[in-house]
Amino acid sequence: MASPKRSTAPAHRRLGTPLGIVGLLGLGLISVGLATTQPPAAQAARPIQTMPVSEIKPGMRGHAVTVFSGEQSDRFEIEVVDTIRNYLPKQDGVLFRSSDPRMEHSGIVGGMSGSPIYIDDKMVGALSYGWRFNKDPLGALTPISNMLEVGELPFRPDVLVRPGGPRGRSRSGTRAWADQMLALNTDPLPARRRPDELEQGLAMSPLPLPLSVSGMGPAAARMLGDTFGMVPVRGGSGPGGETKAGTKGKTWKPGDSVSVVLIRGDSSAASNGTVTWVGPKGDRLLAFGHSMFEDGPSNLPIANARVHTIISSVDRSVKMSSPLTIQGLMYQDRQPAIALRTDLRAPLIPVKTTMVGPDPDLPPRVYDNEVAFGVDLTPNLVAGILAEAVDEAGRDAAELVIQLHHEIALETSKGPRTVTIDEDVFFPQGLVGRILGRSRGVLVVMAALDNEFEVAEIRGITHEIRMQYGAPVESIEAVRLLDGEIREGDVVRLAVTMRAYKGDTRELVVPVRIPDDAGGEEVMIELIAGDGATPYRPMADSLDTLLDTIAQTYPSRSLVVSIYHQGEGLSTKHGLIADMPDSVFESLVDRGSTTDAVRFKRLARRVLPTETLIEGRHTLKLDVLSRTTFDDAP
Numbered sequence: 001m002a003s004p005k006r007s008t009a010p011a012h013r014r015l016g017t018p019l020g021i022v023g024l025l026g027l028g029l030i031s032v033g034l035a036t037t038q039p040p041a042a043q044a045a046r047p048i049q050t051m052p053v054s055e056i057k058p059g060m061r062g063h064a065v066t067v068f069s070g071e072q073s074d075r076f077e078i079e080v081v082d083t084i085r086n087y088l089p090k091q092d093g094v095l096f097r098s099s100d101p102r103m104e105h106s107g108i109v110g111g112m113s114g115s116p117i118y119i120d121d122k123m124v125g126a127l128s129y130g131w132r133f134n135k136d137p138l139g140a141l142t143p144i145s146n147m148l149e150v151g152e153l154p155f156r157p158d159v160l161v162r163p164g165g166p167r168g169r170s171r172s173g174t175r176a177w178a179d180q181m182l183a184l185n186t187d188p189l190p191a192r193r194r195p196d197e198l199e200q201g202l203a204m205s206p207l208p209l210p211l212s213v214s215g216m217g218p219a220a221a222r223m224l225g226d227t228f229g230m231v232p233v234r235g236g237s238g239p240g241g242e243t244k245a246g247t248k249g250k251t252w253k254p255g256d257s258v259s260v261v262l263i264r265g266d267s268s269a270a271s272n273g274t275v276t277w278v279g280p281k282g283d284r285l286l287a288f289g290h291s292m293f294e295d296g297p298s299n300l301p302i303a304n305a306r307v308h309t310i311i312s313s314v315d316r317s318v319k320m321s322s323p324l325t326i327q328g329l330m331y332q333d334r335q336p337a338i339a340l341r342t343d344l345r346a347p348l349i350p351v352k353t354t355m356v357g358p359d360p361d362l363p364p365r366v367y368d369n370e371v372a373f374g375v376d377l378t379p380n381l382v383a384g385i386l387a388e389a390v391d392e393a394g395r396d397a398a399e400l401v402i403q404l405h406h407e408i409a410l411e412t413s414k415g416p417r418t419v420t421i422d423e424d425v426f427f428p429q430g431l432v433g434r435i436l437g438r439s440r441g442v443l444v445v446m447a448a449l450d451n452e453f454e455v456a457e458i459r460g461i462t463h464e465i466r467m468q469y470g471a472p473v474e475s476i477e478a479v480r481l482l483d484g485e486i487r488e489g490d491v492v493r494l495a496v497t498m499r500a501y502k503g504d505t506r507e508l509v510v511p512v513r514i515p516d517d518a519g520g521e522e523v524m525i526e527l528i529a530g531d532g533a534t535p536y537r538p539m540a541d542s543l544d545t546l547l548d549t550i551a552q553t554y555p556s557r558s559l560v561v562s563i564y565h566q567g568e569g570l571s572t573k574h575g576l577i578a579d580m581p582d583s584v585f586e587s588l589v590d591r592g593s594t595t596d597a598v599r600f601k602r603l604a605r606r607v608l609p610t611e612t613l614i615e616g617r618h619t620l621k622l623d624v625l626s627r628t629t630f631d632d633a634p
Contacts, residue, residue, distance in 0.1 A: 082094075106317035126287075215267035227384075253278060257321060387436055399501075440553070476498060
């Protein structure tokens with residue numbers, strides 16, 4: 001796969017620099033909600049004191065609040081072990097342990113991230129850190145002062161990478177799809193190692209965020225978990241729907257379970273944690289005590305959640321939960337906390353996937369979902385849904401081919417359009433859904449959101465997958481020339497030996513016309529599958545021309561024969577210049593740019609439709625005689 005993704009380490013495990021210190025650090029009194037048995041109105045009105053880290057001493061006792069089961073929170077006792085100054089830049093750590101019998105086997109649990117901790121009825125922070133393979137319920141908290149800084153930040157849709165015509169922001173230089181879609185060259189770099197692979201010994205780290213998944217098989221769930229650096233946990237999905245912005249929804253309290261919704265519908269995926277702080281009006285929340293993706297300004301839907309149980313593990317204990325009804329959005333994703341609002345709503349993109357199996361008597365399987373919007377996030381979620389449809393409906397361990405039809409309805413600054421992509425993929429031993437995470441349809445979504453021009457608005461995505469048993473595949477085994485001397489303008493015959501998958505060979509004669517201006521040159525003839533050949537296109541000067549370039553592909557079932565000249569051309573935003581001497585190249589290349597000019601070989605090309613999928617690439621070089629020289633010879 002998407003990482004469409006993320007190719008970098010999971011952000012919520014990175015130790016980023018917290019925000020600059022604001023005046024809240026010196027406050028002793030902050031109006032926040034307190035988990036009590038009082039009515040909600042009294043809770044919101046009652047101011048609560050906070051305790052700075054400087055006043056916390058070893059041996060002090062207090063309690064934390066979280067949901068162990070269902071939707072109602074409960075408290076458990078804690079005792080301070082010690083404080084760690086500047087554990088992170090400008091952020092102290094407070095170690096604590098719990099003697100609660102419910103945590104005797106589980107230890108500190110993933111999903112408790114954000115559970116508020118109180119000492120002497122003063123809020124000190126959020127449970128947020130722990131250790132892998134820890135035998136005891138020992139953890140650490142994020143001080144409330146650092147979290148309140150995040151709560152002071154505004155909702156900033158103006159700085160979000162978002163759709164919006166010519167004002168939509170883009171990010172030049174992050175285009176991971178370019179190599180595969182446009183056959184551009186990049187220098188290979190060694191794979192980046194994840195921070196948790198570099199950890200030595202027992203390192204304190206943010207608690208894992210359980211990724212509650214339902215309607216997904218193990219492979220697709222593991223794929224999403226690996227992409228986002230979360231622990232996939234089999235959960236469930238709630239009634240769906242959402243409370244409308246401006247209407248009264250859930251009355252939140254510190255200690256409530258909250259989920260950030262990534263996918264909802266026939267499939268569900270949501271990260272689960274705990275609310276730490278509720279603002280005086282009840283519409284602002286702080287949660288987790290650490291980041292989710294550490295993306296800064298954000299716009300992802302949130303829902304209340306139900307905890308089914310706690311799964312105890314010697315590796316990482318986690319809560320099993322289900323998201324319920326969408327109640328608002330996450331608008332800040334920072335190192336000390338995530339900030340939420342209940343008076344706003346985040347966009348969701350409809351994704352429909354239809355799986356048609358090889359048995360005509362069985363009806364198609366249809367999956368209707370919605371995914372969250374994000375430049376990096378959306379392609380990975382779409383890839384997960386596509387992989388799940390394939391894994392769930394076609395696990396047959398047999399030779400088969402799937403035909404993929406993608407329709408991506410989107411809107412750019414020039415108006416609405418639909419990009420259609422068709423492709424065939426052969427699987428020798430049954431379908432592998434993860435492979436489809438890098439299908440051309442997913443890469444179109446990546447390109448539409450992450451390019452140097454604008455961010456498209458994705459209105460809807462439709463996939464149709466047709467599965468057929470068999471191995472209609474041939475490989476190019478050998479190519480030879482059937483003619484003698486070659487002159488410019490001649491039609492020459494190539495004998496192409498094709499070998500069927502696990503089968504016999506056959507010979508295919510392919511006539512190819514030598515260009516009229518190739519006399520006196522050495523030309524190269526290339527035979528390759530349609531999937532492996534990229535049409536020449538001008539350099540894109542807008543998102544629409546970029547999408548045109550991506551959509552222009554050769555059929556999967558075709559053989560492309562290309563004749564390359566020695567001369568080179570140049571791709572520019574103004575068009576293709578087919579043949580240019582080196583001196584002109586030098587004058588057109590921008591020496592003040594770090595981007596290389598896109599040069600290409602002149603070519604003549606023929607596309608031959610085939611009944612089979614083609615594998616392999618073969619080339620041969622020919623010396624072409626000039627017809628004038630040949631005719632004048634004595």
